[in-house]
Amino acid sequence: MSTNQTEAFVVHLYDYSETSRIIQFLTAQRGKMSCIAKGVRRKNNPWTYSLDRLNRVEIFYTWKSTREVQTLIEVSLIDSYPELKKHIKKQVLASLILETAFSMTETEQRIQKTYNQVCNAFEQISSPDIYNEFAIFLTCWHLWQILVHNGIEPQLHICVRCGKPIEKAVHFSLQGGVVCNNCKPDRTLNNDEVRCLQILQHLDNPLNFPFNHTSFLPLFETKILSFLCSFITYHLGHPLKSYNVFHELNQLKIQGFNYETKD
Ligand SMILES: [Zn+2]
Incomplete structure (x- = not known):
């Protein structure tokens, strides 16, 4: 398992559990990618604003080739196209x-x-x-x-x-x-x-x-x-x-x- 960083567009978001969401990204390096954003549904979670559809973001995630869904570690907003x-x-x-x-x-x-x-x-x-x-x-x-x-x-x-x-x-x-x-x-x-x-x-x-x-x-x-x-x-x-x-x-x-x- 390794930590990676990439730019991405937020394409789809699906509620996963009471506190988490699965996010589908389009990335330049890995094409389509799904990540779990743990805790993002909690009140005042700082990722909520960045992880909106059509946003361009920079993400950090742990990568494991055997997994279909990777784990999001950090996200920062590049552009929300207001x-x-x-x-x-x-x-x-x-x-x-x-x-x-x-x-x-x-x-x-x-x-x-x-x-x-x-x-x-x-x-x-x-x-x-x-x-x-x-x-x-x-x-x-x-x-x-x-x-x-x-x-x-x-x-x-x-x-x-x-x-x-x-x-x-x-x-x-x-x-x-x-x-x-x-x-x-x-x-x-x-x-x-x-x-x-x-x-x-x-x-x-x-x-x-x-x-x-x-x-x-x-x-x-x-x-x-x-x-x-x-x-x-x-x-x-x-x-x-x-x-x-x-x-x-x-x-x-x-x-x-x-x-x-x-x-
Ligand atoms: Zn012909």
Whole structure:
């Protein structure tokens, strides 16, 4: 048994006993990790504030490879993203990114690139300068990068079934990308959707969104986010809970509820 230290995002918390909680973390060095936080449910426990969902923390823990749940020794807060948590929609978008990264990661897997991606995404989305519509575009861009790190981003130029080069993408398979006219698609894409996916594929820095293309921005909310979530769901084999919440929020908005801020 050895003492280790790492940076981590708090993904899930489960009450374990009257005084303890099991925390699931996403870490750069060990991928998914579960730790028991003893005493954290006691009144005035100093860890309670640090161990909140979506927080970025530094943790110290004892590691034993034969155990599924490690023991947390100390935790210190790096960022609780208060700006993010003030806005429900931004909070749900950040959850979606963290849930996707976590679901695609194994235990004991080094995922430095994916971990950094989540850090950048959280920083960008939580900025007060970023309005909702742009936050959705940023979410799509970061989800695309996480797919790239996992080697499963949608292929846009070659038929994923027969390998034939494709000049004009119309048909799509959730299995991996565009398909030619002779192969069987799951759905079709219109020109605007293809253009949005190409923007995600080619843009190095999402803050440099091509502003001659701002007419495309609303499409990321109405089409592309749900498209990417279907693609991710297909590859994970289970739905993304955060996307369901996002969808429900949009339904509430249609019904006239105001949920935008909660302070
Ligand atoms: Zn084909």
